[in-house]
Amino acid sequence: MSDKIKNYYQGIFVTETVMGNPNGDFVDNSPRNIDGNVFTTDKCIKYNIRNYIHSNYENIEENENMVFFYPRLQKDAKPYESKFLTRDQVFNEYFNKKFEDVLENAVDVKMFGGTFSLKGTDPKQIYGPIQISYGLDINDAQIKKLQIGAPFANKEGSQKTIGTESVVDDAIITYDIIINPNNYPELLSENNLKLFKEALWYGTNSRKTTSKKTDAKVLILIKFKNEKDTIKSFNIGELKETLSIKNKNERLNHGKIVFDTTNLIKKLETYEEYIDSIDIYRDKNEVDIQLDCENIQINYHEPKELL
Numbered sequence: 001m002s003d004k005i006k007n008y009y010q011g012i013f014v015t016e017t018v019m020g021n022p023n024g025d026f027v028d029n030s031p032r033n034i035d036g037n038v039f040t041t042d043k044c045i046k047y048n049i050r051n052y053i054h055s056n057y058e059n060i061e062e063n064e065n066m067v068f069f070y071p072r073l074q075k076d077a078k079p080y081e082s083k084f085l086t087r088d089q090v091f092n093e094y095f096n097k098k099f100e101d102v103l104e105n106a107v108d109v110k111m112f113g114g115t116f117s118l119k120g121t122d123p124k125q126i127y128g129p130i131q132i133s134y135g136l137d138i139n140d141a142q143i144k145k146l147q148i149g150a151p152f153a154n155k156e157g158s159q160k161t162i163g164t165e166s167v168v169d170d171a172i173i174t175y176d177i178i179i180n181p182n183n184y185p186e187l188l189s190e191n192n193l194k195l196f197k198e199a200l201w202y203g204t205n206s207r208k209t210t211s212k213k214t215d216a217k218v219l220i221l222i223k224f225k226n227e228k229d230t231i232k233s234f235n236i237g238e239l240k241e242t243l244s245i246k247n248k249n250e251r252l253n254h255g256k257i258v259f260d261t262t263n264l265i266k267k268l269e270t271y272e273e274y275i276d277s278i279d280i281y282r283d284k285n286e287v288d289i290q291l292d293c294e295n296i297q298i299n300y301h302e303p304k305e306l307l
Contacts, residue, residue: 002189002190002191002192003189003190004181004185004186004187004188004189004190005129005179005181005188005189005190005192005193006181006226006231007181007223007224007225007226007231007276008179008180008181008182008223008224008226008231008232008233008234008235009177009178009179009180009221009222009223009224010176010177010178010179010221010222010224010235010236010239011176011177011178011179011219011220011221011222011239012174012175012176012177012218012219012220012239012240012242012243012264013045013132013174013175013177013200013216013218013219013220014172014173014174014175014216014217014218014219014243015135015172015173015175015204015214015215015216015217016170016171016172016173016214016215016217016254016257017141017168017170017171017173017213017214017215018169018170018213018254019144019167019168019169019170020167020168020210020211020212020213020214021165021166021167021168021211021212022038022040022044022135022168022171022173022212022214023039023040023041023044023135024166024211028166029165029166030143030145030166031143031166031167031168031171033143036142036143037136037137038137038141038143038168038171038173039134039135039136039137039173040134040135040173040175041134041135042131042132042133042134042135042175045132045135045175045200045204046069046108046112046132048199048200048203048204048206048207049108049111049196049199049200049203050067050069050070050108050199050203051070051203051206051207052198052199052202052203052206053065053067053107053108053195053199053203054067054070055206057195060094063101063104063105064105065105065107065195066094066095066105066106066107067106067107067108068090068091068094068095068102068106068108068109068114069108069109069112069114070108071084072084072085072090072094073085074089087116087117087118088118088119091116091118097120099116099118099121099124102116103126103187107192107195109126109128110128110129110187110188110189110192111128111129111130111188111192111196112128112130112131112132113125113126113127113128113129113183113184114126114128126184126187127183127184128183128184128187128188129179129180129181129183129184129187129188130177130178130179130188130196131177131178131179131180131183132175132176132177133175133176133177133238133240134175135173135174135175135240136173136174136175136240136241137168137171137172137173138172138173138174138240138241138243138244138245139170139171139172139245139248140248141168141169141170141171141172142168142169143166143167143168144166144167144168144169145164145165145166146164146165146166146167147162147163147164148162148163148164148165149162149163150162150163165211167211170254172217172245172257174240174241174243175240176238176239176240177221178235179193179221180233181231182231182233197219197221197281197306198306198307200216200219201216201219201281201303201306202216202303202306202307204216216303217257217282217283217286217287218259218280218281218282218287218289219279219280219281219282220239220278220279220280220281220291221278221279222268222275222278223275223276223277223278223279224274224275224276225274225275225276232274234271234274236267236270236271237267239264239267242261242263242264242267243259243260243261243263243264244259244260244263245257245258245259245260246258246259246260256285256286256287256288257286257287257288258288258289259287259288259289261289261290261291264291265291265292265293268291268293268296269293269295269296272293272295272296275296276297277296277297277298277299278291278293278296278297278298278299279299279301280298280299280300280301281301281302281303281305281306282300282301282302282303283302283303284300284302
């Protein structure tokens, strides 16, 4: 059993989607937007994390790194059939009808919490230590509608079906991350946090279809100091909009992203006495990001260090 998380963190996660759909809505699967401004929900990021853990680390026999909120096929279902287990069936079959087993083994619950209305148990709500905001595009992405054709006629002898799909030309999306152990003390471990960072980055990169293609670009995690033996929940406000793209109009063929961190640095320097250290994960061949804060320890990492 690894040590429990004993510090409060804030962070920013940045992704890029080029000619793809980072998060389609339920009406026509077009990119989610408000008045043309592209955004994404936290649910798409959490799905990427759960899917990565399910595919790479979940061990049902050992009851390790299980994920609770994940679509699971019924045992007699074919891979192409949409026959999924209900929440109660997952609880009964994978967690032995014991909520203690959920807390012990469901790593996504340890991270994000959840709401549980299960037969035979009282309703429960866990506000998870890790919270992710909606994502916001900072690159003035435009939504493009593309015509597509189907291989079959819409009726015998008639013209084949013509349809449309929507993508963004180039969306650079930022998310706020908060890691607050006080939300549920002693729930999140150091190993859980390590797995979260890996799954956040590589789970995002792993979800690749024609339209759902998004790449992780930057992960910034700010670790705050504690006050004696108390985990101090010292939130300095939303950070995702403190980043901007410095070379927005000069990037050729969606090349290297140069971030303007002026506003972020100002905020960090205002609270520098409360900050323990900052970790920045980025591929320096794709991203140029610098935090020149003289009195704050800043550690730069390559993404492979997350593995």
